[in-house]
Amino acid sequence: MLGGPINGISNFTHQFMGFLLSGISNSSTSIFYRKICAVSSSKQAGRQGFDQFGDLTLKAMPEEKALTITNGSSNKKFPHVLTVAGSDSGAGAGIQADLKACAARGVYCSTVITAVTAQNTLGVQDVSILPEDSVAEQLKSVLSDMRVDVVKTGMLPSIGMVKILHDSLKQFPVQALVVDPVMVSTSGDVLAGPSILDTFRHDLLPMADIVTPNLKEASALLGGLQLKTVTDMRSAAKSLHNMGPRNVLVKGGDLPSSSDAIDVFFDGKDFYELRSTRIQTRNTHGTGCTLASCIAAELAKGSSMLSAVKVAKRYVETALMYSKSITIGNGPQGPFDHGFKLKRNACNSSRLPLLDPSDLFLYAVTDSGMNKKWGRSITDAVKAAVEGGATIVQLREKDAETGDFLEAAKSCLEICRIHNVPLLINDRIDIAMACDADGVHIGQSDMPVNTARSLLGPEKIIGVSCKTPEHALKAWADGADYIGSGGVFPTNTKANNRTIGLDGLKAVCLASKLPVVAIGGINLSNARSVMELGVANLEGVAVVSALFDRECVVTETRKLHGLLTETVANAGSTDTN
């Protein structure tokens, strides 16, 4: 049983709260993107006692207009998440985790407190559930005035509270609802009785855009169904989706015999297996709340659902990695540091540059010597490559002065942003940080991936060069996003480069859980042989001289793009036949 004795509340409530609190690290959160219907008549709003806020007209208006009016004189939008959850005195989970996660992601967070708990790393010592009227008043105060973008729910300890939340959201529409279906303890106890499960199913899930249960919560919602494999998680996600949420994230943190943490995301059409490294640490208290809040925060910033989930997973993984050795409290499950080294990255809400593997299709890598030889600036070279169809660009300016490199990077970034092409910086993490590039490419003897990640934060792309299967496994474990593998063929561009050949490339791909781009001596005459290697995670080719040691960069890029497209199309038609 979780926690110690709790004064003044029933045993059932004790169990429920113990689960809510101690089990929170594995609990999930749900996101809700669907617009909730506005109250259609001012009469109805008045009946429910909100007329003193003077927003009766507002509720009958289209939402965009309603938001403008609600926001009063300010027209600068600041993303805002409202969390409806319990307070954790130890501040690892609950309201406190939600506040810290939102702050770390650069989003304002308001709070509706459903319960006040006394707890620490040893367990739960006391729980006081707030009166339902108080929860209703808090909801009314915030939602009627503060222009909330996303509501995220955590501990909802009574049927009445779920119903109050349901009614409040109908009255005060928000962009998205993230529901954390906190229902089952880490020890497996079903702590919410059948009646609250029913309320979750019937009142909350149909409103949610995403529900993110852990295995035990998913099982409880599905009437005790056993979930032991990724296949089970997929069918659970589908069944939960049938209950109404637009998206489902089933978290597999408790899945036995898996070295990675595998979550299954289902959007009603496609399944995605989202993997992250399992971090060995006691400091996991609050990961469920944090993941949910982080998803809510990214949604509030305007992210798509899948991107929000990916960023949230990466954020939690990175936070755990950097907090794995901290010691707070003497108990078995400690909190982690939400702040770690992300602060400088938190407010970058403009782009979520998580790598789409297809970005690696035609990867242009610049070379200052070649640009000088042909009398072009770095910016002109990049512009031409992007216009010719390069899908990602790396500035590899080995000879550039720092100041010049930074200025060039800034103007290349402008070009790449216009075309929605990621721009990475070779070796120089400082330049990448200074110009807010989308990421870096680093080699085996450059800065370690872990260190680069701590400097760049979870949103940036990190590519790493790998010549062997061992390199490939390490790249994954260290948290890289993709692998550059070569030299596939001999090259004059990189001195003393070891050629690994097509066989070496294939071995790296087969050992890799990451997408791979081939590099080294690739040009129009041999690119086909690379793309025909027949390994699923080989996404494209990276080239320097075939584009930049040529008179017309646009033309060469177009030709190579055409050849790659044709090769992939032919491979596709061969597969089908």
Ligand SMILES: Cc1ncc(COP(=O)(O)OP(=O)(O)O)c(N)n1
């Ligand atoms: C896509 C890609 N793959 C490999 C490399 C090589 O990086 P590294 O090993 O660090 O060597 P340098 O490029 O720094 O000389 C790359 N740049 N890009």
Ligand SMILES: Cc1nc(C(=O)O)sc1CCOP(=O)(O)O
């Ligand atoms: C930068 C680089 N890295 C390599 C590796 O094997 O990791 S080969 C290489 C140079 C690639 O240039 P080109 O396309 O002109 O051969």
Ligand SMILES: [Mg+2]
């Ligand atoms: Mg390097």
